[in-house]
Amino acid sequence: APVNWTLPIEGMTCASCVGRVERALSQVPGVRRASVNLATETAEVEADAPVQAATLRAAVEKAGYEIPAGS
């Protein structure tokens, strides 16, 4: 069954940042849907269960943003 996360995202300041993070998350294998809220600085991610949080963090960091450690 798919799993859903709400992840904090640090470093976004504009709508283009939102698009970059959504694209980065969406391209992780197993991610079905990624929706970023700039106002709350969070991402909602729906994914197939095998996707690891560390993989999502790495994708966000590669795009230039951060998921704080421990979240």
Ligand code: 9UX
């Ligand atoms: Mo524009 Mo958002 O460079 O970082 S994409 S402010």
